[in-house]
Amino acid sequence: MAEDDLGRSALDPVLELLDARPRFDASGLFSTRYNLHLNPGECALIECRDPRQASLFADLCTGLIPLSEGSVRCMGLDWDALEDRRAWALRGRIGRMVTDGGWIDLYGTHLNILWPQMHHTRTPLGTLVEKATRLGIRFGLPGLPVLPPGRLSALDRRRADCVRAFLGEPSLLLLENPVEMFPSDLYAAFLSALTEARDRGCAVIWLAPDDSAWRGYGQGASLHLRLYDDGLFSMRGS
């Protein structure tokens, strides 16, 4: 079976939570068992009213929260069994959109966008800039913004957020309420990029406070779940 440089098989689920129970004292996430199985190209829409809990759940999926029981496997690799360097490298294959953007005002927005790819890959800077600019234009930016993120409008920061998440063709997308205050043109561009990503095998977790966030996209999703204090539950009809 073909394996890539991280030693994973192409048939492995992209994300698997197997009775994963976070250590409450270390994380803040409720110490209950979480189960989830996400294959390449699948999309899980997860309703979660508490943005902090949604963020912690995304952290759980990226192996940042210590477990007391069970395991979280990403692309066939157990986070707990991975040595640090490999774990950081594996996280580099994940595209994330976080609630407040997590922007660093020490650098321009362009560096914020390019930073993960510059850190994890040896792709020439020119190529990265070209790809990011193309994505920026697709999401409604005039190009690649160089101003510090704090000087961009909130909407432009959301656009830049999309560019950063989709840049580098991630294998897993963790999107925390990504479409908040999206105008229709950005929403359409976002869904188109999401569909393209899924078509090439990227798995998606889309967290939102209520099901109105994914509007018509719900039918295209593989899983509809709710995240409560006592775990993940399937939504009726899914």
Place this chain on the structure above:
Amino acid sequence: MSPQHKESRLREALVGLGRFSRTQLRFTLMVIGGGWGVVQEARHFSSWRRTVRIEFWQTLRQATGGGLLSVLVTAALTGFGIVAQAVYWLGFAGMAQMTGSILSTVLVREIAPVLVGVILLGRSGMLMLTELGTLTTGGQMRVMAGMGIDPFLAFVMPRTLAMTISGFTLGMIFSLTALVMGYLVCWVEGIITMPVWAFLDQVTSSMRPIDYFSIPAKFTLSGFIVGLCSCLSGMDATSEDDLATLLPRGFARGILSVMIINVVFSVGFD
């Protein structure tokens, strides 16, 4: 009292002792571990990624270029002040010809490393502390970790190493400036009539072989410890911290570390 009860009380006492020791020594242990981590990570070629190199050069430019003027001014004032005092007291004791060796002993060996450490701490260390503290309390560090960017590799290692190089560079500039300024004052006052090269030769002759190791080591380690303490203090910030609590704590830790380095070297290599 039953043996199990005794054993349980002993265990409790040991746990309490361990907790107390760890709390008291927590930051010291962090600095030792962090310092070892910086050295270990810097040895790996794969650690020097583009982002790390950008951070390294940016910090080096900020610390060395930004601190240059402060160092020049402080060195000139220190050289002038020390020489004025040395000239007065040595003249009083009839030992004015020893001005060169006194300058090398007091100025280069003892005062320069401390002042350079303080300048680095105030001008760059506090900036790093504020930046990293803000990123930690604002949650950006966690977001970076979620994207696979190890904050230790991205910030602590390059900034600490840049400060190390900066400490050495600024220390050498400080020493040279202070000595030349001291010479100029003596020459204007008519205490020294020899050319500057002869004066510098007198200074270097008064240095012991071990000084050629201990003086650069003091400069280098002062930069290293200031960088490391500032970064770790910033990354150690909690949600209850703000700049009013973070800055005094970081300054106290930094200044204490610089003093310890200097005292250890002064005592150890005297």
